[in-house]
Amino acid sequence: MKDAIIFDKLFPDLQAITQAFQKLRPEFASGLAQLLQNPAPPTLEALKDVSIIEPSKETWGVYLLALEVETKADRARLYTRTGI
Helix, strand or coil: CCCHHHHHHHHHHHHHHHHHHHHHHHCCCCHHHHHHHHCCCCHHHHHHCCCCCCCCCCCCEEEEEEECCCCCCCCEEEEEEEEE
């Protein structure tokens, strides 16, 4: 919950996010930016198809951890985290 509060203060609206991206010029794995901009949520298969960027020692990144389920009664989980 603390992360959401910090995010809301740093990026109160879409304009703030857009300005940050224009200044930072982030690099996305091939296909990831398009996947995230799609109005429909991505499938696990689509997330698995995203290529991996080889990080350098000074790379800060956002990563996704997709957990598949064993039964159809359960729902898959997707966790988003950041790190160096």
